[in-house]
Every structure is written in C-alpha cells, then in structure tokens.
Amino acid sequence: MGSNHLILTLEDISFNYSGGPKVLADLDLQLFKGDRIGLMGPNGSGKTTLFQIIMGLLKPSYGSIEIYNTPRKTEKDFIDVRKKIGLLFQDADDQLFSPTVLEDVAFGPLNLGKSRDEALEISLNTLNFLGLSGFEDRITYKLSGGEKKLVSLATVLAMEPEVLLLDEPTSGLDEKTKITLKNVLTRLDLSYIIISHEIDFLADITDHIYTMGNGKILFDQEVHAHQHVHAHPHGAYVHEHK
Amino acid sequence: MFEELANNDSFIHGLDPRGKLIIVFLFSIVVAAADRFQVLLGSLTFGLLIVLTAKVPARELIKRLIPVNMLILFLWLFLPFTFGGETLFFMGPLAVTREGVFYATRISIKSNAMMLMLIALVASTPIFSIGHAMHQLKIPKKIVHLFFFTYRYIHAIYREYLRLKNSIKIRGFIPKTDLHTYKTYAYMVGMLLVRSFDRAHRVHNAMLCRGFKGDLYSLKKFSFKTNDIVSMVFMMVMIVIMGVMEWAQII
Known part of the structure; x- marks a missing residue:
C-alpha cells in the first residue's frame, strides 16, 4: 500500500500517568485506509490511553505521531485530527451532554462550521441511519444504556469521520443492540479500531485482532477463518487454536 | 428537577x-x-x-x-x-x-x-432556551456556559450521589449521630467532588473530540x-x- 493510504503512524510511543509506571512503552502502530482492527488486552494494558493519545487528549512522554502525513505535536495540530477521526467513549454519559438527542448530535457538525439547516439535516440522517428516527426530542440522560450508546455513536458519525476509534462499544449492550451495532459498522465504509473484550464480536467485524501487553501492541494475532461457536472458556484473553 | x-x-x-x-x-x-x-x-x-x-x-x-x-x-x-x-x-x-x-x-x-x-x-x-436567550442577548459566553453546564451536571452529580447512597445502603449503613456516620458522609462528599471533577474532565475531552472551540450553537430560532x-x-x-x-x- 502506498503512503497515500497511510492514515496514522505511531512510533516509539511511551506514556505514563504522573508518578505511575509506564502504561505504553515503545509502542508502534500503523493504520491504513480500510483497515479494520480489533484490539484486546487485559484491563489497564493501555488501550484507552492509546486512543486518547491518537486524539491528542494525552501527550506521550516519548515518541512521534504522524497522522495524514503530518507530524502532530501540539493541541492545535490535533484540532484537524479530530475532524477526521471520531472517538466513541467507553462511557456514553461522558459523551452526551446536551439536553436533547438532536442537539447533541448536531453539536459536532455545528462546530465544524455547518449551517443550522445543514447540521439538522446531517443529524436527522445519522439518526435515521442508526434506526433512531423519532429520538430527536428525547432527553439524553433519560435514555436507556443501549440507546445512549447508539446516540453516542450518532454524535460521532454526524461529524462524518474517516476513521472510528471505538472504546468497548459492546459493554453493557444486549444481543439485539450488539447486532444493530455490527450491522451499522459493516454498512459503514470506514477504517476503524475497536477495543473489546469480546472476541466473537471482533472476529465478525474486523480483519485483524491484535493484543496489547507490556505497553505494546503484539502483532502476531491475525484473525484466521476459524469457525467455532461455543461459550469461550478463555473469555477475553489471547489464545490459539491449532 | x-x-x-x-x-x-x-x-x-x-x-x-x-x-x-x-x-x-x-x-x-x-x-x-x-x-x-x-x-x-x-x-x-x-x-x-x-x-x-x-x-x-x-x-x-x-x-x-x-x-x-x-x-x-x-x-x-x-x-x-x-x-x-x-x-x-x-x-x-x-x-x-x-x-x-x-x-x-x-x-x-x-x-x-x-x-x-x-x-x-x-x-x-x-432551561436550554434561557441559555440560548442569554447568549443572543450578548451576555458573556463564560457566564452562559457556566449557567448551562451547572444545570446539565446537577443531574449527573445528583445521580452519582444516588449511586453512592445506594452502595452504602446495600452494605447496611444506617445514619446515626456518631463518628462513623460523619466519616461516611465526609467520604461521600469527597468522592462526589472527585468523581464530578473527573467526569467534567472526560466530558470536556469528549467535546474537544467533536470540535468544540468554546462556542455553543443553538438549533432554535427565536x-x-x-x-x-x-x-x-x-x-x-x-x-x-x-x-x-x-x-x-x-x-
């Protein structure tokens, strides 16, 4: 793949929270257009931290970030990044802050400089796309957990990003909502990285599943076309089938 | 409320x-x-x-x-x-x-x-209309935001409070006039403050990710x-x- 298909490159990224041990250590990652990556790893292995570094919410203590062929260092550099990369937070309550669904979904487009009418149209279309028509005037903090998650996704998609970073999108969702989410992600022509503990979910909608450990991404776990339907004894952790 | x-x-x-x-x-x-x-x-x-x-x-x-x-x-x-x-x-x-x-x-x-x-x-x-009306009347942005977020997060903090209250309740806490009760309440208030602070931080991050530059736009026309x-x-x-x-x- 040529360099014009390269979306982001992380090189030698290290990060530690003040006074704490290294969460990320010499981490490398490349994301190309069309990549659909699943990311697994134990709690505290730095998955969420990695997302926040890509979005510029945290600054690495060492290493370089290049997104769309531009080095990104300062807060200013990342303003542009956030227009193209959408992050779905782990907790939908963090993401939704407007009183009504419509206002929350329109928040992003309005920030991008769209007119009121354009923002309205985009928002309604996005809600429609996610099967949330009729939710416009619902009060965000009164939605159910699954609805909150889908509305959060709507707020991210309304910005028409090229890349999605989804942080445990299935946590707390029932089977039906999970299937909705799966369908939505399959229909979207986007590159994405998904953090999840559910290997079956990842196997269905990603091409590669990587694991995080020792502050790095371990690239040796390709998704093989292995069909096995069973309650997984290994749960969310790395394992091999021979 | x-x-x-x-x-x-x-x-x-x-x-x-x-x-x-x-x-x-x-x-x-x-x-x-x-x-x-x-x-x-x-x-x-x-x-x-x-x-x-x-x-x-x-x-x-x-x-x-x-x-x-x-x-x-x-x-x-x-x-x-x-x-x-x-x-x-x-x-x-x-x-x-x-x-x-x-x-x-x-x-x-x-x-x-x-x-x-x-x-x-x-x-x-x-409340939201009041906020936007304040904005259109050229009241300083910071005051409008303060007003708006105070209102929005009273709910969040209140719910956080209910969660904490339930969690001490299910472990058999009954308020009395003693040091244990005061200490528990003090912890609760402390936790509430710290958690609200953290949440505010995460919400701000989420807003930044969606291109927030310090302006709130209204969909309503007065x-x-x-x-x-x-x-x-x-x-x-x-x-x-x-x-x-x-x-x-x-x-």
Whole structure:
C-alpha cells in the first residue's frame, strides 16, 4: 500500500500517568485506509490511553505521531485530527451532554462550521441511519444504556469521520443492540479500531485482532477463518487454536 | 428537577425568552433599588399576578419559595435587634427598633417579589432556551456556559450521589449521630467532588473530540411576535410606573 493510504503512524510511543509506571512503552502502530482492527488486552494494558493519545487528549512522554502525513505535536495540530477521526467513549454519559438527542448530535457538525439547516439535516440522517428516527426530542440522560450508546455513536458519525476509534462499544449492550451495532459498522465504509473484550464480536467485524501487553501492541494475532461457536472458556484473553 | 413545569401551556410560556429575561432583569433592578412600601407592595402584587398568568401550580410555587424565606427568617432573627433607631418595644434585654423591623420587612417583600418573577420565568421557559436567550442577548459566553453546564451536571452529580447512597445502603449503613456516620458522609462528599471533577474532565475531552472551540450553537430560532411586543410594552410601562412612583414620591 502506498503512503497515500497511510492514515496514522505511531512510533516509539511511551506514556505514563504522573508518578505511575509506564502504561505504553515503545509502542508502534500503523493504520491504513480500510483497515479494520480489533484490539484486546487485559484491563489497564493501555488501550484507552492509546486512543486518547491518537486524539491528542494525552501527550506521550516519548515518541512521534504522524497522522495524514503530518507530524502532530501540539493541541492545535490535533484540532484537524479530530475532524477526521471520531472517538466513541467507553462511557456514553461522558459523551452526551446536551439536553436533547438532536442537539447533541448536531453539536459536532455545528462546530465544524455547518449551517443550522445543514447540521439538522446531517443529524436527522445519522439518526435515521442508526434506526433512531423519532429520538430527536428525547432527553439524553433519560435514555436507556443501549440507546445512549447508539446516540453516542450518532454524535460521532454526524461529524462524518474517516476513521472510528471505538472504546468497548459492546459493554453493557444486549444481543439485539450488539447486532444493530455490527450491522451499522459493516454498512459503514470506514477504517476503524475497536477495543473489546469480546472476541466473537471482533472476529465478525474486523480483519485483524491484535493484543496489547507490556505497553505494546503484539502483532502476531491475525484473525484466521476459524469457525467455532461455543461459550469461550478463555473469555477475553489471547489464545490459539491449532 | 426544575424543568417539569416548562411544558405547561400558558400565555407566558409562548413568549420569547429574550423578552422575558430583559423584563425580569429590569424588574429586579427597580425592586432592589426601591424603598417605599407602596412600590414594594405593588411589585409583590404584580409578581403574584404574573405567576398566576404563568399557571404555576400552588404546590410548586410554595416549594420554591420556602428556601428563600428560610433565609429571610434568619434575617428576622437579627435585623430588628441590631438596627439602630427608635425603640418599638423590649424583648427581655433586647430592644426592637422600628427601623430594623421596616428594614427586614422590605427585604422580605423584595426577595419574594423577585422570586415570584424568577419562578414565572424559569417555570415557563425550558432551561436550554434561557441559555440560548442569554447568549443572543450578548451576555458573556463564560457566564452562559457556566449557567448551562451547572444545570446539565446537577443531574449527573445528583445521580452519582444516588449511586453512592445506594452502595452504602446495600452494605447496611444506617445514619446515626456518631463518628462513623460523619466519616461516611465526609467520604461521600469527597468522592462526589472527585468523581464530578473527573467526569467534567472526560466530558470536556469528549467535546474537544467533536470540535468544540468554546462556542455553543443553538438549533432554535427565536422570533419576536406581536404577543411579545404587546407584553414587552405592557411590562415596561409597569416597571416605569414603579420607578416613577419610587423616585417622584407620587401617591
């Protein structure tokens, strides 16, 4: 793949929270257009931290970030990044802050400089796309957990990003909502990285599943076309089938 | 919590929030500055009429007036005794002065008149509209944001509080008058603060990710209709009459 298909490159990224041990250590990652990556790893292995570094919410203590062929260092550099990369937070309550669904979904487009009418149209279309028509005037903090998650996704998609970073999108969702989410992600022509503990979910909608450990991404776990339907004894952790 | 009345329908509900804000502001200034009882009683009556027009249920009205009047009660405990002036009568060794009683009465009337107007405003307008009206009236952005987020996150903090409360309840906590209870409550308040701070941080991050640059845009369009003009003129005339009565000492 040529360099014009390269979306982001992380090189030698290290990060530690003040006074704490290294969460990320010499981490490398490349994301190309069309990549659909699943990311697994134990709690505290730095998955969420990695997302926040890509979005510029945290600054690495060492290493370089290049997104769309531009080095990104300062807060200013990342303003542009956030227009193209959408992050779905782990907790939908963090993401939704407007009183009504419509206002929350329109928040992003309005920030991008769209007119009121354009923002309205985009928002309604996005809600429609996610099967949330009729939710416009619902009060965000009164939605159910699954609805909150889908509305959060709507707020991210309304910005028409090229890349999605989804942080445990299935946590707390029932089977039906999970299937909705799966369908939505399959229909979207986007590159994405998904953090999840559910290997079956990842196997269905990603091409590669990587694991995080020792502050790095371990690239040796390709998704093989292995069909096995069973309650997984290994749960969310790395394992091999021979 | 506060918005439950905003969905009722009355003449006042349909008015432009910008007009309502301006009127409440001017009304409050005149009432705060007024000293004559004729004017103050007039403003109180006026406030009552407005609240009635806004169809605020009596129960809600009283619920909202109680906190203010509790505060005023404290003023009544001190003001009549500490204000210098002509002695009305003695309560034990303490002298109650005429000026002190007048002063306390004025404060009571003023605060209640203003509260009535504010209740009519808040009860008849969704909070978000008030925020946007403030924005359109060119009130500094920071104040509008503060207003808006305070409102939004009172809910979040309240829910956080309920969660914490439940978590101590299911572990058999019964409040008593002892150190254990105080300590538990202190932990709870501390946790609430820390958690709210963290949440605020995460929400801000989420907003940054969606391109927040310090501006909140509104999807609503306000329009000033005939109704608005008529009521605005009427209210202005009333406020001016109150002002004239105060300063020209008419009646």
